Amino acid sequence: MSNSPLAKLSVPAHIGNYTRGRSSKITKITLHHMAGVLSAKRCGELFQAGGRNGSAHYGIGNDGTIAQYVPETDTAWADGNWNSNCTSVSIETSNSATGGDWKVSDAALRSLIKLCADIAKRNGLGKLVAGKNLTWHSMYSATACPGPYLKSKMDYIAAEANKINYPEKEEIEVKVNGINTLRLTDYLVIYNIGNYTGTNQWGVEVAFDSNCVAISDPVCWVGNMKIPSGGFVLSGHNKAGNWIAENIKKGTKLNLSATVK
Numbered sequence: 001m002s003n004s005p006l007a008k009l010s011v012p013a014h015i016g017n018y019t020r021g022r023s024s025k026i027t028k029i030t031l032h033h034m035a036g037v038l039s040a041k042r043c044g045e046l047f048q049a050g051g052r053n054g055s056a057h058y059g060i061g062n063d064g065t066i067a068q069y070v071p072e073t074d075t076a077w078a079d080g081n082w083n084s085n086c087t088s089v090s091i092e093t094s095n096s097a098t099g100g101d102w103k104v105s106d107a108a109l110r111s112l113i114k115l116c117a118d119i120a121k122r123n124g125l126g127k128l129v130a131g132k133n134l135t136w137h138s139m140y141s142a143t144a145c146p147g148p149y150l151k152s153k154m155d156y157i158a159a160e161a162n163k164i165n166y167p168e169k170e171e172i173e174v175k176v177n178g179i180n181t182l183r184l185t186d187y188l189v190i191y192n193i194g195n196y197t198g199t200n201q202w203g204v205e206v207a208f209d210s211n212c213v214a215i216s217d218p219v220c221w222v223g224n225m226k227i228p229s230g231g232f233v234l235s236g237h238n239k240a241g242n243w244i245a246e247n248i249k250k251g252t253k254l255n256l257s258a259t260v261k
């Protein structure tokens with residue numbers, strides 16, 4: 001366990017406002033709003049006062065600055081629910097206006113997304129899902145926190161954080177020598193008609209689905225591969241076969257915008 005490098009400010013909470021250590025593994029993030037327009041420092045100062053009986057691990061100011069109040073290895077008192085506190089990393093986010101839907105600034109929202117991604121990655125939470133491992137205060141106790149605006153953004157926050165941790169695979173641009181043509185020496189050919197490629201064993205072949213994503217790893221020196229329904233087989237002889245073996249594996253996405261050499 002560690003703390004987020006995104007926190008540029010440390011405002012340690014009073015030891016009377018949280019519990020040292022943790023009794024459970026971190027399994028989720030819990031979001032809160034500050035119910036006010038505050039800087040990250042100002043929110044931290046509230047938790048520095050003894051007798052507050054409350055704290056959070058992180059706070060995000062209206063300008064997007066992230067502060068640390070309680071180390072992730074300790075148990076912040078944030079959710080009004082001991083079991084939830086034991087398994088959560090909690091974040092307070094400043095509002096940009098008071099009342100109404102308790103809006104949050106775009107800068108604070110952006111910082112929140114980055115922080116959620118970082119917490120999820122370091123703690124092995126996997127992909128974030130709103131209501132599962134990306135949670136909010138009112139799931140655990142009777143409160144209006146985190147307000148209508150942040151609550152309406154939960155799916156968006158999860159999706160944006162997942163984009164940071166699981167970026168779309170880069171596409172490999174490829175030019176082939178032909179489509180459904182004979183695979184001559186060093187040729188790279190696409191086959192998308194019929195049931196099989198009809199090629200001999202002197203090449204490397206890999207099947208793609210209709211989204212140009214490789215269905216499996218390349219198959220070397222077998223030939224006559226089955227053409228998947230709606231997809232195609234990329235087939236390479238000799239040098240082109242070696243190129244396939246070196247550059248393509250299951251999940252690789254091809255960009256066929258400039259298809260034929």
Ligand SMILES: [Zn+2]
Binds near residue numbers: 078
């Ligand atoms: Zn709250």
